[in-house]
Amino acid sequence: MKKILILSGGYSKEKEISRASAKSIYKTLKNKYKILVCEPDSNFVKKIKKFKPDVVYNSLHGRFGEDGYIQVLLENLKVKYTHSGVNSSSIAMDKEISKRIFIKNNIRTPTFLKLRNFDLTSNKNKLIKKIKKKLGFPVVIKPVNEGSSVDVNICNKKNIIKNLKNLSSYKEVLVEKYIGGREIQVAIMGNKKLGAIELSPKRKFYDYKAKYNIKAGTKHIIPVDLSKKKMDEVLNLAFKAHKLIGCRGITRSDFKYLNGKFYLLEINTQPGMTKLSLVPEIAAYRGISFMSLLQWMINDASINR
Numbered sequence: 001m002k003k004i005l006i007l008s009g010g011y012s013k014e015k016e017i018s019r020a021s022a023k024s025i026y027k028t029l030k031n032k033y034k035i036l037v038c039e040p041d042s043n044f045v046k047k048i049k050k051f052k053p054d055v056v057y058n059s060l061h062g063r064f065g066e067d068g069y070i071q072v073l074l075e076n077l078k079v080k081y082t083h084s085g086v087n088s089s090s091i092a093m094d095k096e097i098s099k100r101i102f103i104k105n106n107i108r109t110p111t112f113l114k115l116r117n118f119d120l121t122s123n124k125n126k127l128i129k130k131i132k133k134k135l136g137f138p139v140v141i142k143p144v145n146e147g148s149s150v151d152v153n154i155c156n157k158k159n160i161i162k163n164l165k166n167l168s169s170y171k172e173v174l175v176e177k178y179i180g181g182r183e184i185q186v187a188i189m190g191n192k193k194l195g196a197i198e199l200s201p202k203r204k205f206y207d208y209k210a211k212y213n214i215k216a217g218t219k220h221i222i223p224v225d226l227s228k229k230k231m232d233e234v235l236n237l238a239f240k241a242h243k244l245i246g247c248r249g250i251t252r253s254d255f256k257y258l259n260g261k262f263y264l265l266e267i268n269t270q271p272g273m274t275k276l277s278l279v280p281e282i283a284a285y286r287g288i289s290f291m292s293l294l295q296w297m298i299n300d301a302s303i304n305r
Contacts, residue, residue, distance in 0.1 A: 001034045004298065005053035007070065009039040012062025013151075021273040022059040028291055033298075040070060048077055055301040056081040057294075058270060063145055066270045067093035075303055082297045084269040085305030088246040092269045095144050095174050098245060102264055105244055107237055109264050110176040110256075111135055114144065115164070124161050131160065135177040144172040154178055181258030184224060186238035187271070187282045188251045189293075190300060193235040195282040198224045220278070222285050226257075234262050241267050248305045249297055252279055 008022030009015045026037055036051050038044050040060065048056070056074055058081050060066060068090030074081045084092065091097050102109045113134055115127075131139060141163055142152040151170075153163045167173050183201070187194040200219040224231065238253035241264060252271040256263045271279040273294075283293045 001032075002054045002298075003051060004029060004033045004035050004055050004057055005048060005051055006035060006037045006057045007040055007044075007060050007065065008037050010060045010062065010065045011040070012060075012064060012066075014061035017272055017274065018059055018061045018065065021061070021277070024273050024275065024290075025057060025059060025294060028294055032291075040065065045073065045077065048079060053079060055079075055298050057298065057301075058082050059273065061270055061272065063093070066268075067145060071305070075305075078303055080301040080303055081305070082301045083249040083305075084245075084247045084251070088248065088305075089269050091245050092247065092251075092267050093145055095142065095266055096172070098267060101244055102241060105240070107241060107244075107264050108261060110140070110179050112174055112176045114172055114174055116172045128157060128160065131175055132157065135175065138178040140176045140178050141167065142174050142176070143167060143170045144174050179256040179258055179263050181256050184226075184234060184255045184257050184262070185278050186234055186253045186255065187279045188238055188242040188247070188253070189283075189296065190249065193239050194250075194279070194288075195222075195286055196224045196226075196231065196234060197222045197278050197282050197285075199278075218276075220281060222281065230260075237262055237264060238267075248302075249300050250279060250293075 006022050006025055009019050022037055026035055029035055038047050056079055058065065058070065060070060064070060066089060068086045071081070071086045071089050075086060091101070096114050099109045099112060111134070113131065137157045139155050139160065140152060141155055151167055155163050164173065183199040184196055185199065186196045198221040200221060234255060241253055242251050245267060247267070247269055250271060252268045254265040256265060271277060273280060280290050280293060
């Protein structure tokens with residue numbers, strides 16, 4: 001039996017989602033592989049050396065697990081692991097850097113400002129004027145290095161200062177022009193354009209609760225109601241972004257579709273694998289079982305990613 005070590009939990013605000021993903025993966029693989037589920041605590045390097053896994057399935061989400069740090073450790077341990085490598089993980093997790101790459105390569109993304117170490121007390125009127133001039137209102141505010149819509153808010157002129165104060169623990173915050181329209185997400189599997197799914201949230205937007213709470217009632221629509229030309233366009237955009245950033249394994253790109261135009265919000269290098277996760281749903285629609293999806297990722301694992 002191959003030995004698979006599943007990295008679960010972690011230190012980010014997405015740790016519970018990571019554990020839910022790891023649980024689903026473990027349940028699916030437990031009869032086929034010898035498995036150890038491991039938290040990336042102070043002893044996890046010792047656990048890896050003792051267990052000697054054939055593959056580390058990286059089920060971590062967010063900072064430390066999805067941003068290149070854990071990948072550096074796995075590279076140094078010379079153990080095969082899933083998903084993207086050091087550089088691509090770091091770039092994809094940094095929303096500002098990835099957006100600049102999108103813009104440079106003619107991939108449409110919402111106009112943005114980055115705020116760092118801002119002084120809301122003395123500069124709030126100046127800040128509001130700056131945002132209004134560059135972006136207009138409403139806007140979306142989000143941490144530069146978080147995932148799963150953690151601490152993402154849609155703001156107007158009246159509540160933006162209050163909402164920014166709630167993000168004061170972050171060194172950097174992105175302020176984006178709000179794009180309405182449809183939520184469409186695309187999965188890439190290696191060199192394969194796996195497919196797309198549309199989300200129709202009952203909440204204000206596809207936020208953390210809409211993603212992970214079944215009671216939120218988010219509607220998953222597949223197949224997506226797009227012409228073949230438009231479907232090919234969004235699949236090609238996701239594939240282009242995947243390749244530009246140097247991603248490996250599976251990624252999921254998040255788009256808004258408004259007035260016939262696609263806007264790429266971000267690319268996720270370690271998509272969730274819970275019951276409500278989108279990549280397994282897209283794969284299932286394409287006839288790929290959850291087991292087959294996981295096995296593909298395990299077979300795709302390597303070092304020097």
